[in-house]
Amino acid sequence: MNLFAGAGGLALGLRRAGLGPTLLFENDINAWKTLNDNRIAREDPPGWIRHKGDVQLVRWQEIKSRVRLLAAGVPCQPFSLAGKHLADRDGRNLFPELLRAVRYLRPKAVLVENVQGFLRDGFKPYFEYILRRLEIPSMKARNDELWKSHDRRLRHHQCSAGYQPEYNVVWRLLEAADYGVPQNRRRIFIVATHSDLPVYRFPDPTHSRDALVRSQSCGEYWAERNLPRPRRNGTRELPEANDLKPWVSVRDALAGLPEPARTEEDAEKNHWRITGARAYHGHDGSNLDWPSKTIKAGVHGVAGGENTVINQRGKLRYYTLREMARLQTFPDGHVFSGARSQVTRQIGNAIPARLAAAVARPLRRLLASGDR
DSSP states (O other), X not given: OEESOTTSHHHHHHHHTTOOOSOBOOOOHHHHHHHHHTTOOOSOOTTHHHHTTOGGGOOGGGOOSOOSEEEEOOOOXXXXXXXXXXXXXXXXXXXXXXXXXXXXXXXXXEEEEEEGGGGSTTTHHHHHHHHHHHHSTTSOOOTTOOHHHHHHHHHHHHTSTTOOXXXXXXXXXXXXXXXXXXXXXXXXXXXXXXXXXXXXXXXXXXXXXXXXXXXXXXXXXXXXXXXXXXXXXXXXXXXXXXXXXXXXOHHHHHTTOOOOBSSGGGOSTTOXXXXXXXXXXXXXXXXXXXXXXXXXXXXXXXXXXXXXXXXXXXXXXXXXXXXXXXXXXXXXXXXXXXXXXXXXXXXXTSOOHHHHHHHHHHHHHHHHHHHO
């Protein structure tokens, strides 16, 4: 089961890992059309016509079927570094809905993704409260009880004699580029496994910055792509060799894409030129021969300063929507529904499918061991 499914990045990653969700919930009508058009949403959530995928209206206690995995890319705006910084006081905070679903469904495992801003000093106490709630989902808050009071009761219970957690909870801040995503994108992943299963272990990185620096410094990167080797002033000490692959660059990620159409009306697969790109301090374009800067949802920073790249002629331009989708590791056949701003939001808010798959593969093996 996948809550807050968005455009399907997490669902695609789960499917690649052999954990394809059978039930998806998404409240945004354009994102839901994207899920349907790409045949990711195989069936509507219960009562879809009534609540349009709004998890706040779902009566989880009425779902009697067994749930092996509950996955959720909980909306990040309350905790984003570029947001209003209201955290638990933000009306868009849907962590309580995730926790309500866990309490009633009692899945074998829970997988959650969110922004690194959740680890800021001001948000950290609420983050730790979420971890405790996942560890003891049966211990619900009392009527009108504030989360800080509930948190004190949870901590007191954890310190009691003979305490046994209901779920084993682990978390880690991951860099997407370390797992083959052509983008620098740091995200928190939380995994909770039922106490009768082993503790989940995060996968080791498969790619590294040092490997890319070494490949470029030695000239291999440029020779393999038939590119002139840039001149450098002075000498640079090479990183030690390792067994990891180089980070994937923007150039390699976008290789093979056709020239974008001149207008949206002439475009196929969300691939057309978007004019008007401008650079701002701290918002200049991505380097073709490095992973992209973080793909944004279009509501951060100054207008025109996000989701741009410096092309081979040294000119700044916007990524096309298809290029942004490539950098988020969506397949080329995955077409997005809605106006440009709506599609930008779907892509920018997505979990890179390749990163989701990397995190999910150890979880699939762990769940399979529990089925024996």
